Amino acid sequence: MKTPTKSQTDIIQFPYTPNTTLKVIAGPGSGKTYTLLCKVRHLIDTEQLKPSEIVILSLTNKAIDNITDNLLQVFQERNDGKYTVSEVDEIVSQIGIYTIHGLSNRVVTENMGIVNIIEENGWRGLVKLIPKEFWTKRKINTTNDRFITKKLQKLLAEYQIDSKDIDETIEKLTKLMKYSNVLTNDDLIKMAVEFLKTPNSEIDCSFTKFILDEAKVIIIDEFQDLHPGIIRLLETIIGHKQLLLFGDTNQSIYEFLGSNKEVMNELDRLKPEGQKFTKYIYDNFRCTPEISSTANAVINRSICSDISPEHVVKKDPSNVLPIKYNCDELIDELDFIVSEICQLACSSAKLSDIAILTRTNAHSKAIADHLNTFGIPVTKLTAKPDWMSDQRIRFVIDIIQLAVSTIEEADLPDNAPLTMRTKSDFSVIVTLAALKGFGSNTLQKIHESATAGNTSIWRFLNESPTSQWGLTPAVTKKVENYSRVMSSLMNDPPILTIEQPHTLIEKCSDVISKLDLPLFVGNDRAELKSFELNLKEFYMAMKMVTLNKPHGLSLASWFLQTFHDQSILCHNNPSSLTDNGQSLGSVNVSTIHSSKGLEFPVVFLMGRSDYGNFPIESNLLYVAMTRARNLLYLTNVQHRSLLTLPTQKFSLMKNEEFWRYFNRDMNRNFNLPNGDNALNFKRLRTKFGLQNRLFHTFSRGIKMIRK
Numbered sequence: 001m002k003t004p005t006k007s008q009t010d011i012i013q014f015p016y017t018p019n020t021t022l023k024v025i026a027g028p029g030s031g032k033t034y035t036l037l038c039k040v041r042h043l044i045d046t047e048q049l050k051p052s053e054i055v056i057l058s059l060t061n062k063a064i065d066n067i068t069d070n071l072l073q074v075f076q077e078r079n080d081g082k083y084t085v086s087e088v089d090e091i092v093s094q095i096g097i098y099t100i101h102g103l104s105n106r107v108v109t110e111n112m113g114i115v116n117i118i119e120e121n122g123w124r125g126l127v128k129l130i131p132k133e134f135w136t137k138r139k140i141n142t143t144n145d146r147f148i149t150k151k152l153q154k155l156l157a158e159y160q161i162d163s164k165d166i167d168e169t170i171e172k173l174t175k176l177m178k179y180s181n182v183l184t185n186d187d188l189i190k191m192a193v194e195f196l197k198t199p200n201s202e203i204d205c206s207f208t209k210f211i212l213d214e215a216k217v218i219i220i221d222e223f224q225d226l227h228p229g230i231i232r233l234l235e236t237i238i239g240h241k242q243l244l245l246f247g248d249t250n251q252s253i254y255e256f257l258g259s260n261k262e263v264m265n266e267l268d269r270l271k272p273e274g275q276k277f278t279k280y281i282y283d284n285f286r287c288t289p290e291i292s293s294t295a296n297a298v299i300n301r302s303i304c305s306d307i308s309p310e311h312v313v314k315k316d317p318s319n320v321l322p323i324k325y326n327c328d329e330l331i332d333e334l335d336f337i338v339s340e341i342c343q344l345a346c347s348s349a350k351l352s353d354i355a356i357l358t359r360t361n362a363h364s365k366a367i368a369d370h371l372n373t374f375g376i377p378v379t380k381l382t383a384k385p386d387w388m389s390d391q392r393i394r395f396v397i398d399i400i401q402l403a404v405s406t407i408e409e410a411d412l413p414d415n416a417p418l419t420m421r422t423k424s425d426f427s428v429i430v431t432l433a434a435l436k437g438f439g440s441n442t443l444q445k446i447h448e449s450a451t452a453g454n455t456s457i458w459r460f461l462n463e464s465p466t467s468q469w470g471l472t473p474a475v476t477k478k479v480e481n482y483s484r485v486m487s488s489l490m491n492d493p494p495i496l497t498i499e500q501p502h503t504l505i506e507k508c509s510d511v512i513s514k515l516d517l518p519l520f521v522g523n524d525r526a527e528l529k530s531f532e533l534n535l536k537e538f539y540m541a542m543k544m545v546t547l548n549k550p551h552g553l554s555l556a557s558w559f560l561q562t563f564h565d566q567s568i569l570c571h572n573n574p575s576s577l578t579d580n581g582q583s584l585g586s587v588n589v590s591t592i593h594s595s596k597g598l599e600f601p602v603v604f605l606m607g608r609s610d611y612g613n614f615p616i617e618s619n620l621l622y623v624a625m626t627r628a629r630n631l632l633y634l635t636n637v638q639h640r641s642l643l644t645l646p647t648q649k650f651s652l653m654k655n656e657e658f659w660r661y662f663n664r665d666m667n668r669n670f671n672l673p674n675g676d677n678a679l680n681f682k683r684l685r686t687k688f689g690l691q692n693r694l695f696h697t698f699s700r701g702i703k704m705i706r707k
């Protein structure tokens with residue numbers, strides 16, 4: 001059971017006063033999140049606020065997950081009989097915890113119905129509506145899909161700012177997006193601001209009103225991630241509420257989205273002079289003093305605490321400095337890591353204690369692939385669940401969206417405004433575009449005919465004779481099949497009556513199996529495996545949604561409204577700190593960005609480029625280094641502050657004192673090595689070692705050539 005430190009207590013007991021700001025600056029591992037949670041509990045315990053008057057916001061799903069996960073624990077700890085278990089559940093469920101995009105999504109859907117947040121499939125569908133001449137006129141090469149979709153996004157964004165010079169095609173697309181409720185993430189934030197300023201008067205917008213009028217305190221976790229794109233939204237929400245900001249400027253690593261300083265200055269201006277307070281936490285429960293001081297040197301951080309040193313809580317020295325290793329080739333780097341992992345596993349670390357952090361996704365992938373081929377189990381950590389970026393899963397979501405929006409449209413009277421009757425157009429285009437051999441000419445023709453007939457594409461395809469489609473017989477046949485297969489989603493049983501996730505997914509699979517979709521063709525085993533995993537996680541996410549689905553709403557509609565804000569708890573679970581089982585687990589591989597907010601007993605930080613050119617790079621290095629609790633490897637990491645760091649000469653495996661320290665920190669029993677460690681290491685090294693692998697790969701290659 002934890003007890004708050006002096007500086008944590010000072011923050012926890014800071015009183016609730018409307019129209020004030022408290023900014024808490026707390027370094028990595030200082031218990032910032034723990035303090036935030038204790039503060040929430042204190043506000044409720046002392047009856048300064050009701051749970052429903054508290055709103056907690058952050059930019060990332062991961063930070064929100066972390067808060068949701070630990071809030072119950074903070075209420076259950078030291079409960080001393082104040083609340084029953086069900087009262088704790090009730091209290092926690094009333095506290096509003098949202099990502100900024102999740103909150104915006106709820107405001108927007110409440111005011112204007114379900115929206116489509118456009119993703120890659122959507123952009124590819126839209127690209128197909130653009131005639132070839134559009135690109136040739138602009139001398140743009142159309143061979144690279146990704147480049148073209150990015151270019152289109154840029155053109156549409158420019159059109160929104162200045163619509164003078166853009167041609168008819170862009171205008172048509174903009175209209176289509178508007179009529180089908182298609183929004184980019186930036187649009188979503190802008191629309192949320194509009195609805196918060198002027199809620200839809202024809203609907204009971206209880207969530208919007210709650211955010212505006214009932215919430216009394218807004219708590220923002222990880223304030224260093226805020227960027228100028230969301231400042232208007234924050235201003236609108238905050239008003240005269242108390243604002244509690246928790247974060248660490250030194251961990252600001254999203255400056256490419258805009259200046260965080262600018263946002264902080266604007267937030268500062270929201271409150272009157274004399275009503276803005278700043279407090280610091282200098283404790284460090286995570287890193288050893290050796291890791292902390294090496295990391296602090298990277299950002300020139302000096303601890304000038306306003307409280308006396310005996311009140312600052314630190315870990316004892318481990319007497320092991322961060323370990324530097326430099327080499328030229330990727331293969332040497334991998335050999336070093338594999339060798340060290342074998343040593344760590346032969347000492348007393350588990351594989352799940354280890355994280356390998358890289359700057360880029362490509363480097364992460366290369367390392368994960370190589371470790372896998374060496375037979376070392378790997379878990380890849382990502383900021384967003386993998387299923388959300390899997391094109392095949394996105395297609396499943398697209399067809400659910402199509403079914404739900406066409407059903408909603410079917411209930412509308414014929415004289416309803418066209419904008420209400422064409423919300424399904426975008427889903428139809430995206431799903432048609434995924435069919436084999438479905439080119440841009442066909443899509444453009446269908447879209448134009450439906451627009452000319454003043455109807456939605458879905459109704460046009462289902463109600464007008466095929467002779468009016470103007471398509472070749474082969475394509476006509478394909479489209480007929482498409483409408484027939486998609487219609488089966490709407491009946492027998494209708495999609496809106498399905499309550500069970502497996503029934504919904506089975507129905508979608510049935511539809512997919514009857515369509516000719518290149519996206520689902522292929523027999524690459526690794527690809528199939530990753531699809532299988534993503535499908536399982538998608539299914540889990542849908543199951544989670546059923547738990548908090550309001551009565552009277554269909555599973556399909558509720559899933560579409562909330563899936564963007566789905567928890568990634570069951571996805572990223574670096575369980576080393578809680579894992580007291582016997583298994584060695586798997587090595588975690590992640591980019592630095594995705595590792596933010598996490599901690600690992602052992603961290604390998606990979607370099608290959610200088611981290612010292614810009615302040616943001618030093619921050620990135622600082623974030624990465626401070627993920628490590630006990631042991632930090634710096635492999636090919638260059639930074640001016642590391643030049644004086646001595647190179648470690650002795651073998652860590654023999655350092656019994658350190659392994660005692662390590663196990664004490666991990667709350668594990670430490671048994672003295674039985675003398676077999678060196679032998680075990682030799683065996684492991686042979687099993688996982690590079691030379692051995694190269695030999696096998698080489699001899700397999702020779703055999704294949706002979707064949």
Ligand SMILES: Nc1ncnc2c1ncn2[C@@H]1O[C@H](COP(=O)(O)OP(=O)(O)OP(=O)(O)O)[C@@H](O)[C@H]1O
Pocket residue numbers: 002003004005008026027028029030031032033034035248285286596597598
């Ligand atoms: N008062 C305390 N007593 C004991 N352990 C604590 C205390 N406060 C925090 N901790 C522990 O310290 C570790 C770091 O805490 P936390 O994750 O809240 O740090 P943080 O400041 O949010 O880190 P980061 O800035 O890297 O996200 C956690 O393991 C937490 O349980």
